[in-house]
Amino acid sequence: MGQLFESVIMAMKAILQNKTRAFLTMLGIIIGILSVSLMGTAISGIDEVFENSIQGMGQDVLYIQKYPWFMMNDEWWEYRNRPDIEEEYAEQILERASTIAFATPSSGRRSDVKYGKNAVERVEINGTTWQEAYISALKLESGRFFSEPESRYGTRVAVIGYDIKTNLFPDEDPLGKEIIIQGNKFRIIGVIAQQGKFLGLMSMDNIVTIPLKSLQNIFGGRWGVSVSVKPKEGVTVEQAKEELMFIMRGLRGLKPREENDFSINQQEAFREQFASIRMAISAVGLGITVLSLIVGGIGIMNIMFVSVRERTKEIGIRKALGAKKNIILFQFLSEAVIISLIGGTIGILITVGLVGLLQKFFVARLSIDLIIISLSVSVITGVLSGIVPANMAARLNPIEAIRYE
Amino acid sequence: MALLELKQVTKVYQVGAVAVHALRGIDLMVEKNEYVSVMGPSGSGKSTLMNVIGCLDTPTSGTYILDGKTVHDDRIEQSSNGKLSDDELAFVRNQKIGFVFQTFNLLPRITALHNVELPLIYAGIHKKDRIEMAKEALRKVNLEDRMHHQPNELSGGQRQRVAIARALVNNPSIILADEPTGNLDSKTSREIMQLMDHLHDEGNTIILVTHETDIAKHAHRVVHFLDGLIASDELTPKGKG
Ligand SMILES: Nc1ncnc2c1ncn2[C@@H]1O[C@H](COP(=O)(O)OP(=O)(O)OP(=O)(O)O)[C@@H](O)[C@H]1O
């Protein structure tokens, strides 16, 4: 035990004697650990935001829309000729379906939103009905969603997202205040709880929701909508989707052989798309990590060979005085591991700093697991790159080593 | 049985195309508690012999038996269990043999005390006892007041005394000293030789290389080397008496 401790002390002294060299050697490991921990942080950030946003969409909600959510570039031209989705479909679906609990049309326009001197430009104004509150599992921070009569009459009321609140009402309670949309006053009745954002990926934080009828009034006219549908309790999304398909084909008057001229979208598609983004980030991050760890590992191996050569005489003396093979092995192995562990720690510290900065822009958190993984990876790299030089040192013949100049 | 026994030991160094025959077939037996001095001209193979005896170097051919254990034998395979393993050799070097190098071989950048502690570290001795033992060994060579100096802050003679203290610190039963008084003034030489005599009186076996007849006289037996061979092997007046 005492011998191992001594070996670690000697290893540290050896590193301290060559600080610059050790630091340069660490660079590869620093970059490797930096990339592995940043990648991990990014992925867990994206995961968190994705789960938040997708919760806002409601787990089992189906969206009847003109376009599918994900399509090839050239497919757009085919879908463009489809007829618009009519607002009335929502009620007609509710009348005919046995598996559907709620259905609401919604549509969006962009507009500047003002309150007093404050303004937010080009905000997504989402028009929908009271049923939206039951379809999306939206959490309200304060206030309420609009009621059935408010939807029906197109009352000028609004539910705002978290960012809208902080921008327009930095130090006021927005409830009951009136904001200006397209020159019209809207009274705020509710604020949606913060969802977080990641590189502007779908978030309700920057949206103002108003009754669809009010949206049509202030922008003038009607246009195609999207119909959100929520299945009844105990009905699977697939069952609901099948019935919806049947009803929609009826509403569109399609013959059995004709293709659908509408799309039924669901969250699943987002998940798939998201999974592929996530994969891409992981692959790139992993590539950089592995590459820099290999470069860093080779660097350490090289410096360990140099270190063994420089201290050949010392090794010879130690062996002459009774140091066993394994003790010498351990001494040089710990030197390699210490170098790479310091590199890994520096990498993590830089990540901590960067994550602190990045938190201003998106959800980013460095997990304990990730720190443990990063440090283990550094230790393993150190062992792998130190084992060959350390073994070479351990096998030296004492007198030849002592003679070495 | 002899404490150590060499039979037809040779050592050949290959330097480029030239083969240097440092030992040409040495037969030597040393009993427990013998006091042997080795003399001979420079380059005659004295240090090479000490290295082989000290288990620091392996002979090119021949047999070396130490304390009944085979250290080297041409006829026995490397892996055979009749022969000492690497770790067993490390143990022998650490526990049984105290080696004083002709060139001291102290570790630079660490203190004299720490240098003397090294064999104790590899013997697994606890830090507190270790420091006490190391100080005691330095006291024996009159160097207690320099124990916190590094080798480059010591004179040649002082370094030699640190090397001697390091060889003695583990209380080895065999002391191999390659010109232990080569760098010392006559007064210190006398003190070191008194120490050697004392160690011999305590039952230890001593083999020392020297160029000085006065020093060699302390031993009971003198072995003369010439060109890698033993030219003579005889008892001193002390040995006879
Ligand atoms: N590592 C080596 N490589 C090549 N030749 C060597 C090596 N070590 C020793 N020799 C040669 O072996 C011979 C014996 O050397 P050794 O050191 O044993 O002499 P020595 O009797 O101790 O001499 P000195 O009294 O000068 O110390 C010398 O000729 C020397 O040049």
Ligand SMILES: [Mg+2]
């Ligand atoms: Mg010599």
